[in-house]
Amino acid sequence: MKSSASSEIGSFNARAQAFARIHAETSSAAFAANLHTQVETLIAGEVMFPVTVNDAQAGNAWVCSPHTTYGDYALEEAIRYAPRWLSPALNLLGRGSKAWLRSARIDRAVAINNWLLSTNLYPPLPSVPLANLLQQALARWPGHAIWLRSLNDLEHHDWLTECERLGFALIPSRQVYLFHDVARLARERHNLKVDLKLAAKQPGRARDGDIVDADYPRIAELYERLYMDKYSRCNPHYNAQFMRQWHRAGLLEFDGYRDEAGRLLCIAGQFRQGHTLTTPIVGYDTALPQRMGLYRLLTACTFEHAIAGGFGINFSAGAAGFKRLRGGVPSIEYSAVYMRHLPRPTRRVLTIISALTRRAGVPIMRRFEL
Numbered sequence: 001m002k003s004s005a006s007s008e009i010g011s012f013n014a015r016a017q018a019f020a021r022i023h024a025e026t027s028s029a030a031f032a033a034n035l036h037t038q039v040e041t042l043i044a045g046e047v048m049f050p051v052t053v054n055d056a057q058a059g060n061a062w063v064c065s066p067h068t069t070y071g072d073y074a075l076e077e078a079i080r081y082a083p084r085w086l087s088p089a090l091n092l093l094g095r096g097s098k099a100w101l102r103s104a105r106i107d108r109a110v111a112i113n114n115w116l117l118s119t120n121l122y123p124p125l126p127s128v129p130l131a132n133l134l135q136q137a138l139a140r141w142p143g144h145a146i147w148l149r150s151l152n153d154l155e156h157h158d159w160l161t162e163c164e165r166l167g168f169a170l171i172p173s174r175q176v177y178l179f180h181d182v183a184r185l186a187r188e189r190h191n192l193k194v195d196l197k198l199a200a201k202q203p204g205r206a207r208d209g210d211i212v213d214a215d216y217p218r219i220a221e222l223y224e225r226l227y228m229d230k231y232s233r234c235n236p237h238y239n240a241q242f243m244r245q246w247h248r249a250g251l252l253e254f255d256g257y258r259d260e261a262g263r264l265l266c267i268a269g270q271f272r273q274g275h276t277l278t279t280p281i282v283g284y285d286t287a288l289p290q291r292m293g294l295y296r297l298l299t300a301c302t303f304e305h306a307i308a309g310g311f312g313i314n315f316s317a318g319a320a321g322f323k324r325l326r327g328g329v330p331s332i333e334y335s336a337v338y339m340r341h342l343p344r345p346t347r348r349v350l351t352i353i354s355a356l357t358r359r360a361g362v363p364i365m366r367r368f369e370l
Contacts, residue, residue, distance in 0.1 A: 005124060008274045009046055012123045015273065016041065016048040018249040019115060023050075028116065031242035034233075035116060037064040042112060042140075044133035047123055052114040053141060056107045061236040063116055066147070066335075067107045068234050069173065070353055104349035110137055111147040116236065117280040119176065119316045120150035121273035125158045131166060134338060145350065146338040152176055154331040155276075155314070163336035169350060170334045172357040175365040177320065177328030179313040182306040185327035192303065192326040198293060199300035204258040204265070211247065211254045216240040218264045219254065222283030230286055231318075238281070243269070252281060255301040257294075266294040268301050277306055278314045295319070299326075332362055 023031070023039040036057035042049045052064045062068040112133065113120050137146045148168070151159050155178065160170060179185060186192050206215075217240040227235045246252040247269075256267035265288065269281025279302050284294035299315070299322075306313050315323055320330070339350050 005127060009123060009127050012273055013046075013048045015251060016050050018251055019050050020048075022245050022249060022251075023116070031245070032061065032116075032236040032238045034059055034061045034237050035064065036060050037116070039116075042133060042136055044136065045127060045129045047128050049113045049133070050115055051137075052111045052116065053144070054107050054109050054111075056102070056105065060107070062234045063118060063149075063236055064109075064111060064114060065107055066109050066145075066337075067101050069335075070106075070171075070357075071101045072234050101349065104346045106145075106346065106349060108144045108346075109147050110141045110144040111149055112137060114147075114149060115271070117271060117278070118235070119278045119280060119314055121271070121276050121278060121314070122151070122156060122159065123274065125156075125162060130159075130162050134166060138338075138341060142341065145342060145346065148336040149173070150333060151336055152178070152314075152331040152333045154178055154329065160334060160336065166338070167340050168336040168338045169354045170336055170358070171350070171354045172362050172365070173333050173335055174317040175320070175330050176317050176333045177315045177323040178331050179303075179306065179315060179326075179328055182303055182311070182313060186303065186307060189325070189327045195296045195300040195326070196303060199297050199304065202257060202297055204260070206254070206256045206258050206264060206267070208253045208255060213244070215254075215264060216243045216247075219243045219267050219269070219281070219283065222264060222267055222285060223281055224283070225286045226283050243281070253305070254281075255298075255305070257297055265292075266298050268298040270302055270305060272311065275311055276314055277302060277309075277311045278316060280316070295322075330366070332365065 020039065020041050024041070028035040028037050028039060036054070037060070038053040040051045040053060042051050054060065054064055057065070060068055113122060134146060148159070148163065151163070153160060164170065186196060220238060220240045220243055223238060228237060243252070247254060252269040252271060254267055254269050257265050259265050266284035267281065268279050270277050270279050282298055284298065288294065302313060305311065315328060317333075324330070337350055339347050
């Protein structure tokens with residue numbers, strides 16, 4: 001058991017070092033036009049964590065901007081799911097709330113274990129002296145709030161409990177879908193069985209070792225068609241350089257399908273830490289007919305990897321009905337934020353956000369199965 005934990009930490013640190021080599025010496029905007037952040041590292045115990053440091057960069061992606069997360073992105077989601085007649089009032093409310101967040105300097109934020117992805121994966125808490133990690137962060141960035149993103153209430157109950165004990169406030173962010181014992185689900189869930197059979201029969205598979213340099217611009221294009229054009233411009237605008245560097249460093253493993261001419265139709269980029277996979281890069285040609293089932297093919301690729309390696313999957317948020325039918329278990333995801341050292345206006349705003357999202361946001365997410 002001890003050897004397994006040591007191996008997991010070694011793998012985590014190797015990935016953190018690869019991440020730092022890519023991002024610490026080059027502006028993050030070189031990899032995504034709306035990623036404006038300073039990448040640094042912290043070491044606590046035996047674990048190295050990537051850290052992003054932000055102040056008040058306008059138009060920043062939500063993965064490193066609390067203002068975008070709880071301002072712009074939250075407004076988009078509210079308008080998407082609310083009745084159409086409420087849109088004018090929500091827009092007016094949104095403009096006011098964004099000004100309120102800006103005045104409180106909510107984007108003076110340091111995010112620990114931030115990999116610039118929608119879902120950050122964590123090492124086991126027993127390996128991490130969290131109090132020491134917090135004290136280091138406060139000493140280096142005394143004017144910033146200290147954030148830990150992507151902590152869900154099923155996989156990280158111990159992290160959340162320890163964060164609250166240390167004085168962090170918990171702010172719900174979204175509902176994610178978790179898959180454990182994927183091999184069992186593949187036997188029991190009809191929809192998943194059908195997807196895996198479809199993927200096995202589909203010609204043109206482009207496995208990780210088949211990806212060549214000419215594919216990276218296409219991967220970035222397919223990702224943008226889905227995540228920016230269809231979902232939200234608040235997502236990171238990852239470019240071909242990001243895809244290339246992360247893939248070559250072993251941080252992303254690609255899997256997808258090509259057409260008869262060899263052009264990628266769809267692609268999934270999997271990121272792994274320990275025993276968990278997540279898929280931060282998903283893209284397909286949205287102009288093609290839905291009956292081709294490209295999204296089903298991509299998720300089947302990830303399920304295949306999970307079955308082969310005995311991994312669990314954090315399939316992030318979105319497509320809730322699709323994921324539930326395949327055995328996904330919903331879990332509320334939180335950000336933990338330490339703010340006791342900050343000016344009163346900032347503390348007040350973050351406290352209000354925490355209260356509103358816990359009392360209203362969580363029931364809405366559960367009620368509408370978002």
